[in-house]
Amino acid sequence: MTLSYASGVSKTPLLGDTIGANLDRTVELHPDRDALVEYATDRRWTYARFAADVDAVALGLHARGIRKGDRVGIWAPNCAEWMLVQYATAKLGAILVTINPSYRVHELEFVLNQAGVRTLVSATVFKTSDYAGMVEQVRPRCKALTDVLLIGTPAWEELLRAGRAADPEVLAEIGAGLSADDPINIQYTSGTTGFPKGATLSHHNILNNGYFVGELCGYDEEDRICVPVPFYHCFGMVMGNLAATSHGSCVVIPAPGFDARATLQAAASERCTSLYGVPTMFIAVLNEPSLGSADLSGLRTGIMAGSPCPVEVMKQVIDRLGMGEVTICYGMTETSPVSTQTRADDTLDRRVSTVGTVHPHLEVKVVDPVTGVTVPRGTPGELCTRGYSVMLGYWEEPDKTAEVIDAARWMHTGDLAVMDGDGYVNITGRIKDMVIRGGENVYPREIEEFLYTHPDIVDAQVIGVPDERYGEELMAWVRLRDGAEALTPEALRKFCDGQLARYKIPRYVHIVQEFPMTITGKVRKVQMRAEAVDILGLADAAATKHA
Known part of the structure; x- marks a missing residue:
């Protein structure tokens, strides 16, 4: 029996310098190359x-x-x-x-x-x-x-x-x-309930993470990275800025905030080789009317991350944007952020259906959420990360730090995952997002992936809503393609019938133009659940107490 544990062996050593020293070294090597382009202002x-x-x-x-x-x-x-x-x-x-x-x-x-x-x-x-x-x-x-x-x-x-x-x-x-071990950055995690916590990160944390993200993307001084994701978040300032400056690459800022048209224009005009985005951003780019006229022949790679990456969207990014070497990264602010990443030489199936394998110099394992024991490969559990990337702690909140970093310095992510026999990781959902319907554990990610195959559905999010009989029922929030007819619950159930187990078929369907989002493009399922109670008139069911 092989356990769900993997360590990132690498011949490339960790960087031991500070961010400033690393930048100075790059400047000495590439003083006349582009470092930064603000496209909107030129x-x-x-x-x-x-x-x-x-x-x-x-x-x-x-x-x-x-x-x-x-x-x-x-x-x-x-x-x-x-x-x-x-x-x-x-x-x-x-x-x-x-x-x-x-x-x-x-x-x-x-x-x-x-x-x-x-x-x-x-x-x-x-x-x-x-x-x-x-x-x-x-x-x-x-x-x-x-x-x-x-x-x-x-x-x-x-x-x-x-x-x-x-x-x-x-x-x-x-x-x-x-x-290099000095604290250098405090990033506040999105507080969907209560106040956010300040993840405290060092030079060593974020410089190395940015560097190895760039290594796995194959960056050098010829690369130009289009960064429409926000700088305030690790995706922008670490995977974007630090990945670029540690390799002599150029950062291209397409606009102050995300704009699909501006992103396309900047990527084309600046001959970008790499494009970043959360899934919702890529969906917007793929549906932008000007896509057909944009010359994206310079693109070869990029990163999709920030929230679960739909397989169908990933395939379209490869086929329609020409990003043949695009990678998926998985991580969280508290781990600087990336823990796993797909590689350019992974098979297409691996790159569109997993979040890759462990990053260099890191360890990951999947454990039973109750006992903490590492589970066999192929068995679902909670993903944990250990290594240089784990934050110093939450700023001035040692008790909250101890809730997520155990005595052996493993960061407990709260994400449900499965590690296959070759060490590839698949994220199946959040522990707190898991829906328990009539005693059956339902993972929304699985249902969402299936709904993406519906010809009229552009994007889908599945949540659990209160139900007096089953405890929870499934509700699908969907965005439809332009010109599509309204999708009824009956029509959706018919589409799912015979394809999903009955307890996995959403009872409710809600058509929306957009989902409630955080600034980083993550869907706020907590807010969706709260709104659903009002939309469906489930106040009485919500008040029902369960053991």
């Missing part, structure tokens, strides 16, 4: 110019009193300044607190106070968000906050001027006192 940075501006921001922050260990918040959509602040704080040893751009006053105040943010770099406005106005609202209630810098204002320009006039040797002295 602003461009070579590595030499990028490094100069990073140092200016770092020295400007230093002149304003920022020192090693101080928390600097960044609250803005994707822009060049976001990336400059990311690397500038790393050079100072300051801890970058990445704040979700969709937060509002209540959430912003919580994060600023919980992390003890001293300086906040913020956008002024974006779409309907008045960032400057919200900052002024919370500022009197944030005791640690002493400095606010609004991007694009005279204060920001003054920061750059002060940094350019400062002694560059200061950064060299600071760098000599930094350790």
Whole structure:
């Protein structure tokens, strides 16, 4: 019997340097190559110019009193300044607190106070968000906050001027006192219930994870990575930015927020070789009317991650976008984020139906959620990760850290998984997403994958809703293709009949234009369940108590 355990053997050693030192090495090798392109404004940075501006921001922050260990918040959509602040704080040893751009006053105040943010770099406005106005609202209630810098204002320009006039040797002295194991980033996990927790990550955590993501994507100085996913999240700032700068590649920002048309235009115009996205983003790109006229011949690879990747969508990304070497990554903020990834030389079946094998220098195992014992391969259980990528802990919350990281330093992901005989992992759902219908354990992912085969369904999400008889019943929320006729529960049941066990066939169907989403493109199933109670009139069933 082979157990569901695997370790990532690699001939390539881990990086032992800091983010700043790693960037400096890349600049020495590729000073004249593109480092960053902001497509919407046509602003461009070579590595030499990028490094100069990073140092200016770092020295400007230093002149304003920022020192090693101080928390600097960044609250803005994707822009060049976001990336400059990311690397500038790393050079100072300051801890970058990445704040979700969709937060509002209540959430912003919580994060600023919980992390003890001293300086906040913020956008002024974006779409309907008045960032400057919200900052002024919370500022009197944030005791640690002493400095606010609004991007694009005279204060920001003054920061750059002060940094350019400062002694560059200061950064060299600071760098000599930094350790790769220092905390460098606090990322707040999406709090679907209660307040979010701040996953605290080190240089070593995120630099190595970005580097090995890039290694498995085959990046070098010729690659140009289109990054429409948000920088505030690991997908953007680690798998995008750090994967790029550790390989001399170029980051292309298509727009401040996700826009399918802008993403296509940027990927085509900038001859991008790689494209990132969560499944919902790729679905939007595949359904964008301008797709047929976009020259995407430069694309060869990319990453789909962030939430379960539908097999049918993955196949279309390969066939219609020409991303023959596209990979799927699996991970979570607390693990920097990637734990498993498919490889370019994996079979098509492996690349479209699994999240790959363990990442270099990491360990993964699948355990019984109750006993914690590692289960045999082919048996479902909870996926756990151990190694360099596991966070230092939740910021100032040791009790919550202990709930997810055990005494042997295994991170318990809360995700249900199966490891096959060759070590490939398939994510079958979340432990808390599992639906128990009349004593049968139902995993929504399996049903969702089947619903994707319906010719009129573009996207599908399955949730459990209260039921007085069975405890829970299944409800499918679906998005239909343009021009499709309304899909009735009866029609869907007929489609599923004979293909799925009866207890897996959704009783309810709800047609939507879009799903409730987090900023990172993850579907908020907690919100869907709450709305479903009202939509279906299930208040009485919801009030029924079960053992």
